[in-house]
Amino acid sequence: MTQTAKVKVVLGQNNYGKADVRLFKVFRDQARHEVKDVWVNVAMEGDFQAAHVLGDNTDLLATDTVRNTVYALAEDGLTGSVEEYGKVLIRHLVQAGPKVSRVRVSFTEHLWQRTVSDGQEHDHSFSRLMPKHTAWVEGDAQDFTVSSGIDELFILKTTQSGWEGFLREGYTSLPDTDDRILATVVTAKWEYLPGEVDYDEVWQRVYDQLLSTFGDHYSPSMQNTLYRMGEAILTRCPEISRIHFSFPNRHHIRYNLERFGLENNNTIFHADAEPYGLIEGWVERVQEGEA
């Protein structure tokens, strides 16, 4: 290769940090233990020009130091929700890193329920649930933006869902149906209005309402169910300003048994994994005085 004169370039937006830090905390000051099981990602922004361009690490926090920090602050800092712990981490890191001006922390919290024997909940034995509590906190030392979410919640209903009256054109082959299985894996994310929030309590309310609305209506489309869920959750949770859903449509395809001389009265389905419809959108609270 002929050596070309180097062109003029600059460093654009950049960040660094530690990902997939697996923090587990036991609250054991009472006989009835509690746990927090959370995967943490930390990304720091700031003026890291010297490291990138000159190879000068002088002012860089090592990502290994970030990892130590996640564990070290957890004793005093992780006492309630992961959202609150995010603020603790950010406040510390903006102080600790001379060039750090802004930090983003994200969490995936695994949820554990107490095991039950003979109707009794156990004090220190747990089994893990499927859905996860996700959270994102971003800020400098003063101001924070917080979002929370639900991930890997598999839901389905076996009836009260259809898909009819849609556009027919040259490449359309799907027949109408007024009775199909509706199945999805919920990924939800919401933002908050200003003010104090009990994040774990709101999470539970969103979760309950989401399941409740999913079952309470005939769904003419995933889009309409998305909108109804958003409306119901914003109604029940005055703390939330807006909510986003990402709904993969996990198609359950009625298997053609008629070709074998058999009936299939909407009982036998192929649960297809790919491709899948993907329906995404925000539902937003209209503030007083807005249209």
Added chain:
Amino acid sequence: MTQTAKVKVVLGQNNYGKADVRLFKVFRDQARHEVKDVWVNVAMEGDFQAAHVLGDNTDLLATDTVRNTVYALAEDGLTGSVEEYGKVLIRHLVQAGPKVSRVRVSFTEHLWQRTVSDGQEHDHSFSRLMPKHTAWVEGDAQDFTVSSGIDELFILKTTQSGWEGFLREGYTSLPDTDDRILATVVTAKWEYLPGEVDYDEVWQRVYDQLLSTFGDHYSPSMQNTLYRMGEAILTRCPEISRIHFSFPNRHHIRYNLERFGLENNNTIFHADAEPYGLIEGWVERVQEGEA
């Protein structure tokens, strides 16, 4: 490459079939729907010499036909447990395939619970649980061997577990502990004594007893807890002849905070993913008259 004279070879043990068939059945003859959500693998054995050696497909069932069969027989054949459905599939395939002498069917059943709103269970809306019901059925037209199992059940306890007094030699660096977190992902598999079995009901009993025993003792090792679980399950489930556990030891490593001048009273842990200890074994019923 110089062409070498071909050596003499023969076809050894072989099988073929369809894997990852995703069958979903709704029981909708009552207002309160039920579902079966199951991934099915079918492997057929027999004299398939002609296809392998001569390229003669005359007597081969297509794997696509096997797939159709899994759906076609489900209407009448999948009325209870997947274990019973396995027998239906095997009986049919040994008949349908002129060269098929033996069939193995395995299942991964995803478990769904009804959603609950205001204390009421929903009729046709469900959310998925984490653990799975696995099953293996093998046989010719007459005789079947059935095994059942549990998979992806995450359990942990925050205390009442230790690891002490083990062998110390040249490469040993782990300190003793009498208070650690014990965490695993259960993979269990059991076999049955001869006789009628209500497979789904036994599965629930194994599941309940497993959780109950996990929490009821101080565990000096994963090995001892494995043995205790086996003993308790064989006691409670007279249908079962023996049970195997595979226990990855999901290490929760107490984080060294002392080097930062902090205390860690067994509260802050790194949940390590790899490497992991792996403890496996059978616990077996001693039949009357045996040692």
Added chain:
Amino acid sequence: MTQTAKVKVVLGQNNYGKADVRLFKVFRDQARHEVKDVWVNVAMEGDFQAAHVLGDNTDLLATDTVRNTVYALAEDGLTGSVEEYGKVLIRHLVQAGPKVSRVRVSFTEHLWQRTVSDGQEHDHSFSRLMPKHTAWVEGDAQDFTVSSGIDELFILKTTQSGWEGFLREGYTSLPDTDDRILATVVTAKWEYLPGEVDYDEVWQRVYDQLLSTFGDHYSPSMQNTLYRMGEAILTRCPEISRIHFSFPNRHHIRYNLERFGLENNNTIFHADAEPYGLIEGWVERVQEGEA
């Protein structure tokens, strides 16, 4: 639950489409076949208010129709790069969907190389490579924004990398090193200057330069190597306006063998999977007349 009056909400940003459409095309007009193996995601934006709020599907393209379209247009439309095919898809969908105003298409292209026997490349037999060619095309009927990328390219070097002179504070425990293993899994994404582009040819040039730069210097940090790669690629590829890298630092930790009376002259490492440092940033071309 007491029924609350519904609050006022609106639909915010939203999109829908089909994800994970697995398109495979064979170019077989010559004895030497070529293949394109690509996973396609399509997301459409526009005025979908009626479907969300009223449950009126009249103007909606079914996601199943989108899937059919991906296959139907491929015969004439996928003749070169996936980037060009993205434009074809977008032009069609903006026409086909009465409410569609904007479409985003993303691709993951799996790369296959011809098998080789006795030094001869085969005409129609292939094996798959590890890295992937990713691409994003977005637009309305007139204007398109195109980005391309590399994914799942695992690279490492066994020396000529260090990490020294970084900030030391209260939670820092990592020692300095001037000889470590540097390993990462490249995720790169770049954007183009206006003008005609041969996307597949540029991809190959980026790939080659990336590997070449990775090996040609002593790396004082992942950050500095990121910047050098960006600079070298922008130098070699005048079509590219800026490039982003996401570099997980796959730590290879020198194993402490000294405690067992053994030496470890930087030869024996634990290849840790998590947590990992994550270094991300853009390197951008400075246009003429800019600072």
Added chain:
Amino acid sequence: MTQTAKVKVVLGQNNYGKADVRLFKVFRDQARHEVKDVWVNVAMEGDFQAAHVLGDNTDLLATDTVRNTVYALAEDGLTGSVEEYGKVLIRHLVQAGPKVSRVRVSFTEHLWQRTVSDGQEHDHSFSRLMPKHTAWVEGDAQDFTVSSGIDELFILKTTQSGWEGFLREGYTSLPDTDDRILATVVTAKWEYLPGEVDYDEVWQRVYDQLLSTFGDHYSPSMQNTLYRMGEAILTRCPEISRIHFSFPNRHHIRYNLERFGLENNNTIFHADAEPYGLIEGWVERVQEGEA
């Protein structure tokens, strides 16, 4: 629950050890470095009755000690193939564990190739290949059984494959074809005849022959191609006694474009992921004097 008298049980087959130990070794005594990147699983068998039944750990090697051992022995013991290193590990562990009578070690070796710039191979910069070298070694202190394998090798051919003349019965709906895409992900495993073996060199020979045979014939079925591959490899590799293949049939389904008034001359396919046909079998050398 009423307390039931405990039944009589015994410990059956059991083993324990460490899984997913990620060992990385650099050979750096020459300017041109070499690497071994291998995930190691160790399972020990023996009389572990006391630990299971009595909770007595006295004679148990900790799995953490097993991990240390994998790293500690690598300096002197891992000088060539992983198969040879397996023997070193087994010899040591049978000595180190007072109750250990038998050890199984398995390996997944990731393969790295040197990066190339301007036609020159780099001394210490590498990129990772897709296929893996697997190995299993089992034994007591004296005798070893060794198997080797290939994993995650994706291959396909775009023509010279068909599936015709198979059995037609009530649930058969697949049409015949004499021109389809044949695609699979190879999992192979082979065993050796007694005698000295250069494992890495044999692995390369198997790999080359497998690719060569895959492309050299019209395939009337996956079964016939499996048999041909086995025969060709046993011919080229006199060290091997028998070889097993597991071939998922990654179906590429010709997309029905005719319903849209388009032609599809075997060019446009849906690359289906599930379900898949699964074809498995052994091809075995007939020893002199055998039938």
